[in-house]
Amino acid sequence: MVEETVNRMGMTESFASKLAMRINKERDGSRMDYLKMKLGIEMLVINLSKSFIVYGVAIAFQSLLQTFILHAAYFAIRRVAFGLHANSSTMCTIISVLMFVGTPILCQYIWFNNYLVIGLGVILTALLYRYAPADTDKYPLLGVERRKQMRKEAVTTCIIIMIIALICPSPMIKSLLVLGVLLQVVAVLPVTYKLLKRSFNNYEKYEATTN
Template sequence: MTHNFTIFILDKLRAQNFMTEEEFENVQYSLEILLSNIFKSIQVYLISFLLGLLFETFIMNLAYVLLRWHANGWHAKSSLNCSIFGIVTFVGIPLIFQKTNFTFPAFWILVLSLIILWCVFRYAPADTEKNPLVSISERRRKKILALITAVSIICVSLFLAGSQISTLLITGLLVEIVMIHPLLYKLNKRSYKNYENYQNQP
């Protein structure tokens, strides 16, 4: 549905010579991602609202989205799989935490924070076949911003150590770490470091 709507809008713009073919493809990809994410977010937040988990889902999802914005990472091949992942992850995990009253103690917050920072430094940003990060400067910029984002969220988590909010923030970061780890790409038989297939640009 989002694909057809995006094509309809962009075809109108292209027909009036507002963009080149290359610009059309780039904008089409970006719009599809945006509209798809909005639609899936509505699904996730609607279910979390019905289960009384709206705040918990928002906190965990916020940490994930903020880091993913710069660290990028793996994408599911189908919209259905992505929707299932979002519901299971951002509704299922907070639900388990709520039912078990689970929180990370301060020591584990510190240990997990160090793991997160190492993985961000080592693996971010991770690209995809459809969106290879060819530019060296862009990859460097994204890595720096990803590190700054991770450090900022971790500082909040350490300040609130032992609380549910701290646990949800760290868990959101951990989910994104999984998304950029080469092991996930390997398990799903997806290519990693796709920019290496292209000539590096400044």
């Protein structure tokens, strides 16, 4: 029955399912272990394929280093602040290319000085403190203490990135670091969720039923 289901899956999901089944069988794991492993492998493959495309385009536009710096700042916040996801893998790839390759190209004409870094740093840190972490309907972030810890890490990481931007002598790198954080902050704002007609604070639906 499981093998029949695998045959109906897409290429990535099918690969993840077969590999997860093989590993889970060797470990004599449970059905839940299989599902967790399958999801992890699937996400890894998808993210790797997107990274190849994004960095491939960056190489074509001769902006590999700039893309890496912007992406690093973005991901440093993203890993604990979470936020909106695209509705499909294809759309996510397109948006990623526009953000991580298009923004560095614009940074050739938009350079930040330390005054802008400080001003935007204060605003972005405050927004993260107020709205991070932000979940989605598919991945609600359950647990008050968990969210508090994630918020703390997001704010701390943001402050560290802004300090690095202040110290760095290159105006372009300053801009890339700040814009990397900015792109992620936009993904956690309630107004962004409303504009895209997506539900916000999805954890409330689940935690309300347990109180």
